[in-house]
Structure formats: structure tokens, C-alpha cells
Amino acid sequence: MTARSNPDLPPDEVAERLFQSEHETLLRAILGNSTDGLFVVDAQGRSLYANDVARRILGPGFTHYDPRNWSERHGLFYPDTRTYYPTEQLPLYRSLQGEESPEVDLFIRNAAHPEGRHFRVRSMPVRDSQGLLLGAITNLKDTHDQRQAEAGQLRTKLRFQLMLETAQEGVWMIDADRRTTYVNQYAASLLGYTPEEMLGRHLFEFVYQQEHSRIVRDLMTQENEGQSVLLNDFRLMRRDGTLVWTLVAASPVLDESGKYLGSLAMITDISRRREDEEKVRRLNAELEQRIGERTAQLEFSNRELESFAYSVAHDLRVPLRSISNFTQALSEDCSATLDTTGLDYLQRIRASSQRMAELIDGILAISRVNSAELVETDVDLSGLAHTVAEQLQRWVPERTVRFRIRDGLVARGDAQLLRLVLENLMGNAWKFTREKPVAEIEFGIFPGVGHGRVYFVRDNGAGFDMEYQKKLFGVFQRLHTQQEFEGHGVGLATVQRIIRRHKGRVWGEGRVGEGATFYFTLHELTGTPPAFR
Template identity: 40%
Template sequence: MSDRSPRRVSALVSRLRGWSLLRWRVLGLLSAMLVIVALPYLVTRASTEDALEADTWVTHSAEVKSLAYQIAFEIRDSESAMYRMLDGDNDPAVRDRVEFGASDTPLLFRRLHEMSADNKAQQPAIDALGVVVNGRLALMKQALLRYAKGDRAGADAALRDSGTLFKLDELIRAIVDNEDAVLRQRRANAQMRSFRNDVVLAITALAQALLLGIIVLVSEWQIGRRIRAEARENRAIQRALMILQAVREPIALLDEQMRTLLVNTAFSELYGLPQREKRPLKLLQDVGEGAWSDSGLLQRLHDVLLHDRELWDYEIKQRTVDGMERHVLVNARRLEQDDGEAPVLLLTVSDITARALVEHQVKELNRQLEGKVEQISDANRELEAFSYSVSHDLRAPLRHIAGFAGKLERHLGEGVDETARHYLDVIRDASKRMAELIDELLVFSRLGRGALRLQTVDMQTLADEARALAESEAAGRRIVWKIAPLPVVVGDENMLRTVWQNLLGNAVKYTGQREVARITVEVRRGSDGGYTFSVADNGVGFDMEYADKLFGVFQRLHKASEFPGHGIGLANVRRIIARHGGRVWAEAAPDQGATFYFYLPPADQTGRGAN
């Protein structure tokens, strides 16, 4: 024990030094990452905030000038309407213009005063504008009173005094000029802040380049150090190689990371390692194609290294590279190295028996199959959850797109040109189509999750309802229907209603190019008691080469410009029929119509389909 204690102390000191160096390296790396990532983020964020602030002030100034111009317009419009009244125009709309200007102008002025409260240089002009506005409005009311009393000359004099005593144009021009001057100053300040941010970004880029250079140098130094350590380990392996090769019992020497420093010929033959040539270090659990992957054994071997214990006759079943399943006894003990390096593990293996392989292979295959089935089930559940989540999460940005498109159109008002109006129409149409696609995807997702509500369902009633709905959407067309008497089945009424609406709706849609559309619905009962329904039409049909795409989500065989739709209706049909335990298929030829079939099993088998 006295010889072993100094070695343990030396090993402990060496390990503490290694941890200390590792800690400082990690701290340095984290600091470098903080400088490289955080500083550009902060500077970019400041630049973005400055840009947003500048845009806000531009909008604010535009609104102030707009209010000033609108006040002038309201006053002049009211006075113009008053002059028309004096000229004998008794149209009530003219009088409404006079009264609207008198009531709306004070509200506009109050809003202008509130928005200019932050600009002290603007206040004198705003106050003067308030005097002029009140004076003009007062004379306007006086003119109205005189007009009501029949004194047209007095009303005309009051209006003329309004324009003479209370000048409006110069005040409006002064307010606009003041707002432009403030805006120019704010823009100059924003440019100065942007220049400062650019300087900080340049300094940050230099710091990043310097830190990256330091990291590269340190990494190269660490790689060199590791290469030298591996060279020392290889020399130790060469010294022990002759002794190890002479023993016929499989022996391996492992380092503290459970890597094979040395193995003898017996170990190489048993576990498929190269014998004579130089070998790279290899983890024990990677040796022998999984022969050493037992976690319990690996934990015990780690305990032997860490706590200086010994492992005696640990029995384990292994499959070696020769394809045989063996029962072996594993023994292990820790060995201290004379040069003060970390201890190593001496591992010996004794082959005590051989086991038959058939039973083990069957159990292993069954276990793997169960795992695959579980993985497929999990994947299907995750896919359903993903589809449902994506469909819901897409609604929020879609509402933003449609909402802000409307706000933009209202903001532009009458000033919007034809190109901008076209762009807004495209945005609205695309948003509407996207919303419809999301709704269809939600329906498709719900069809896969909701429980079947089995009950007796009158298929004749569902077909008639679907026929009426399809005809209402094809007003003016000539459609000849031939619907055979349909039975009562057991199923989910709402889901089967969706089936009929999709199939009959498609039949009406794809016969739209026919002068007379002919749609036939038939049913036949099979020997097992199930029913096979068919919907035939004389429409455009399709090429059977692409029939496998018919029932896929968002799969279409015709252009949307020819036949509108989203390509999910038949996918819903297939899912619904599959959930009822049936199946769906189609037969067609180009320009010769199509026939869609779906089979529903007997009542005692309904609902046994895929979920």
C-alpha cells in the first residue's frame, strides 16, 4: 500500500491540473463566443431601433402636415358651400357641407394641437392657427344666422370679413415649414447614430477576427499535444506486445476511456481485430461488432478503474465475429503505470460454453420488429400532431398579412395607383386561398383523430342532399341525374355526408365543359354483406397512369385555372372510407369520364379501418 499511495497522489494532482486547464479553456471559449455573437447583435438591434424611430417620426410629421392641410380644406370647403347657398343653391347636401366643416374642424385642430405638443417651436404657429380657425368659424356661424334671417348681404359680408381678418395660408405654410425643419434635424441625428453604429460594427469585426485567430492557434496547440500523448501510449503498447501475444487466453489492455491500448492474438481472432499491423485506438464497446455493448459490464469495468476494485468471473453472453454465440467469463483488475500516467485496465476473457443461435436470433428479430412497429406508431401520431399544429400556427401570420394589406389600402386611400391596387388584390386572393387550404388541412387532420360515431345512416338522404348542394353551385347548367335506390348502412353520418359531397361535387365540376352533364349513382351488395357504391360521370376523365395521385393530399391531375379546388377532397374520402374499414378506387380514361367506387364492409366490421 505504501508504493501505491504516492502514485495515487501524483495521479490526483495531474488530474486536478487537467481540470483546471480545461476550465480556463472553456471560460475563454465562452467569452470569445459572447464577444462574437452578443456585440453584433446589440449593435444591429440599436441600428434597427434607430431606423424604426426615424420611420415613426417621418410618419408623425406627415400626419401633422396632413392635419394642417385638412383643416384648411375643411374651412375653405365650408365657406365655398356657404357661397353656393348665397347664390341660391338650396341643395341639403350643400348645407351639410357647411355644418360638417363647422363641427369637424375643431376636432381636427384639437388633434393637431395634441400631436404638436412635443415641438415647442411649433406651438406659436399652432396657437395662432387656433385663433384664425375660431375666428373663421365664428364668422361662418354669423353668416349662417344672417342667411337664416334672410340677410344675404350681411352673410356675404361676414364671409368676406372672414377671409380678410383671419389669414390662413401663411399659418399653414409656417406649420408645414416648421415640421419639415424638425424632421430634417431628426434625420440628421439618425444619420449620426447610424454612423456611430457602423464604427462600432467595424471594431467588433476586427475583434472577431482577432479572437478567431487566437482560437485557431490554441486548437492547433491542443492537437499537437494530443498527438504527442498518443505517441507515448504507442511506445508502451510495443513494450508489452511480446508478452501478451504469448498467452492463448484473450487479453486486452484498456486505458481510462475504455480504449484498446493492447490486445493479444487470441483476443484479435475472437473479436475480429487486426493482429500484426499497427492498430488505431478503439473503444471497447465498438470491438467485436457489439460483443462489448452490455451496459452492466461496462459500468463494472469503469468501477474497477475508478475505485481500484477487481472483477472476478463475470458471466455474460457474447456474439463474436465468427457468428457464434458464446458464454464467457470476464476478469478485470486495475494496473498502475510506472511513468505516473493514468492507470490502465487488464481484461481477460475465458470461453466456457457455446450456445445455439436459433432461439436467440428469433427473440432478437421479434424485439426489433416490435421496436419498428412502435416507431411507426409514434411517427404516425407525431405526423398527425404536426399537421394539426402547423394548420393552426399558420393562421396567425395569415391574419397579419390580410389585416395589414387592408390597413395599407386604407392608409393609401384614393392615392393608390392601379399597380398597387393589383398587388393588394393579389395579396388578398393569396391570403384567402391559403386560409381555405388551412381549413381543408384541418378537416383532413380531424378526420384522422376524431372517434367514429357509428349509427344507422340513410345513404339515399345523404346523396340527395349532396346532389342539391352541387346543383346550387352549378346554376344554369343542364345536368341529367340517375341515382339508384340506396340502402341504409352503419357508419358516421357526418363523415359519410362528406364523402357524398366530395364525389358528387367533383362529378359536377369535371363535367363543366359538357353541354349536357350525365351523372349516375349505383350500388351493389357483395356476398359478404358489404356495399360497393359508384359515382360515374361523362366529364374530362383522367389518365389511369396517374391514378395513384388522386387520393393524395393537395394532389391534382388538372390545372386549377381549368377546375378550381385544393386537391384534398379525395384524400378526405379515402381517409373516411378507410376508417370505416373499406376502400376507395377509380377508373377513367381521358375525355371519356370517370367512375369512383367506394366499398363499405358489413355492419359488424365497420370501423375496423386504419386511424
């Protein structure tokens, strides 16, 4: 039933009835100091009173138009900010029809609020004692900042949810009873479930049984000590019963007082990594097997080569000895019947056979170096160098040679083989300095180069052209003619093989007419040592 109204009642009289003179000052003080917006209209919707908050929310002149056009005139929308709110549904309009209206949320955008503003409104009709509709009182609450904050929180929540649901990593939360309270799509799909199927279910339903004690221990650590834990190679169970290998990083969830509420875990699928590691392990095993087989083949080949070299060397000695003996017999028994040219030919044949015998000895020497068992001890290199120097000097005592040997040099290695190294290097220095009136031969080290000790043998002899440096350590490779300096080109090749067996390197530097220096290392660390001058 529609309340009775009196359209002919003057506005002043309505105002007088709403604000009796004895209460007007008090009522205006209350309404004016309210934190909510309040305004009063008569039965025709004409404004009788509006406090500052109401005018700020609605803008000036809100009720100066026909109530039937309020929404369009004043820009009243649903909270979606796009759809006009029907005027006949406005709380104030309904109150002027004598209806009680619920509280509604509105959005206003007009010249006073070009950016728009959210507010909440509630209106109720006012009647006199006889039930005559006198007007309406409307209450307004500015909710713009609140709605903006809520919208921001919602956007943050949606972004967070989007991050969780699109992450290529599992997110899993359990409560203090170890029941699932949240799981993202990735984690659920990883185990063959939907997130809804996992909610509320106990953690152990998804954990491989042999991992139960491990996860209980770590969860107890979280609960008692509040510490994060990292579980590597942790096995979870898929719906179909298959295992999935994961990396789990779990952190405790605590309330404001520090009480344990549950745990948040990040789940990384490492199945592919495990498969790759297994492939690497299999490949390494196969590689080790192949290396073992190849090593055995090489060892067999080396033994065959050593046996062949020994056989060849032994078999060649007999005809060589015959050639040497017969040429000597011809020289002694038939010298009267041979002219000078014939005797020269015999001498050359004999010299060549002796040269071949030396080459055979060199082959055997290299063979012995490769086949000899390496017996490592602490070797006094300085003592060996002094011994070699004394031996060289005894062979040719008339030569003037100044030896400079650094004392106290001790290294780990095979004493017999390292002596052979010094005999070859110092013997070369002795040989190539014989044209010097005063020869100088030095044995020492360069300390502190970052790759261990670098030993050297230096002389002031004939030297060599660095253009031919790569030929130094080749078997039967020589940088000088036999007429200049005797030799068979095996000494440096032997040195290189001995040094390699001691996990070292050897290299040489020289300058024609100014001498040569040969460097070597033993048990060298990683990296390549620099060359020294």
C-alpha cells in the first residue's frame, strides 16, 4: 500500500516538521558532523538539507532535476562503472515511493567526479504520525578508497594465483596434520590428479613409502625448529603407481606467535635430470670398459712392438757384425791389392755398419724406457747431476768446462730413468760446447712459476735454429750433420718418453752460436708452463 503524501505542503513546512525548532540546532550539528553523507529531501525529491560529506560524494545540485532522470543526469552506475543504474531502483527514488530499500553500492561519474567514485547508499522514507509521506533521509558512505584497495588486493591475489597456476614448478601446502590445503595445477598434473582431488588428502598418500621416515624427520625439524629443508632425489607416487623423482624445497608456515601451521613446498621434477645422469653413468661405464679394452690392446701392441724391436735389433746385429768383420779383413788382408779408392769404400762401409749398430742400440734404449717398470722414490737430482758432470770430465780431462749445479734439488721419480735424462741433456751440452775454449753447463730450476718446479740444463754451445724446434724430440731427428757432431738422434726422444712417464713436459730453446736450454717438469699440475729465456 502506497503511503499518503501531501504534494501541496510547502517545503518550509516539511522542513519545519522534520526539524522542530527546539531540536533544529542539535540535529544540524549531528548531521553536519557525521562522517557519513546525509541529505534530506521532501516528498517531491527537492533537497532540504545535505551535509558536506554528501555534497562531496554527489556533487552540487544532485536533486535539482526530475527524479525520474537522476541516473543519467548525475551519472549513476552499477559498480562495474559502465552500466547505468536504473533510476526506479535507486534507494532514494524507492523511498519517495514509500518503499524500504536495501543498501546498495553505486558508482558516480559526472563533472564533479570525472574520474568517478564508488559509494554505498541507503535511504528510508520519513512519515508523520498519521503516516503521511514527508520525504526521505539518505545515508551515503564513501567506499572509493576501500574498493580501490580491495581491487588492488584482488589484482595482487589474481596475479599471485596466475603465477602459481602457470608456474612450471609445483607448489604444495599442507596443514599441521599433513593434509593438503593447496596444490597448484603443475604439482597435481605431475602426479596425475586434479587439484580438487588432492585437497584434504594426507601427504603420505602421494609419497613413496620408503621416503616416509625421511619426510617425517624433516617435517619435525620444521615444526620444532622452524627451519627450511631441502630434499634432493625425493620420490613421489603418481596415481598410476609409478615414481617421479623430485627436488623439494620446503619452508614452515607460522602464525604471528610462531606457532607451526603447516608447510609450503616447491616441487621440481628432476626425472629428466636423473635419466640424463643415468645415461652419463652408463656412458662412463661403457667408456671405462672401452678404455680398459683399448688399454689392454695398446699394452699388447706395445709388447708386440717391443718384442719385434728386440727381435729385429738382435737379428740385425749378426749380419752387421759380419759386414764389419769382413770389411776389416779386406782392409787388413787385401790392402796391397786395393787402391786408395777401394780402401776408402771399405772404410765407408765399416763406418756405416757401425752407425747402424748405434741406431739399433738407440731403438733398444727407447724400447727399454717404455717397458721398464716405474719405481718412484725421492731422487737427489743435484747429486745425479754432479755424478754425470764428473763422468763427462773424466772422459775428456783436457777440456775446460765450468759446471754450475744447484744443490738440494730433490724430486719424486724413478732414479734410473731420471739419471738417463740428465745423462742425455748434460751429454748433449758437453758435445755441443766442445768448440768453446771455456764451456759452461748449468743445471738449476725456475722457482714459483705456478706450475711446480721447472728444471733446466743450459749451455753456451752451438745452439740451434728455433725454426726446427719441433724436430728436436723426434726419433733419429738431428739438427746437425754427423760430420759436425756425432750422434744418432735418439737421446732427446728418450728424454721425452721418460719425462712423459713422469707426467711432465720437456721443451727446448736455442739460438745458433749462442747455446741452448732444455726445460722439463715432473708431475706437472694443470696448465701449460711458460717458456723461459
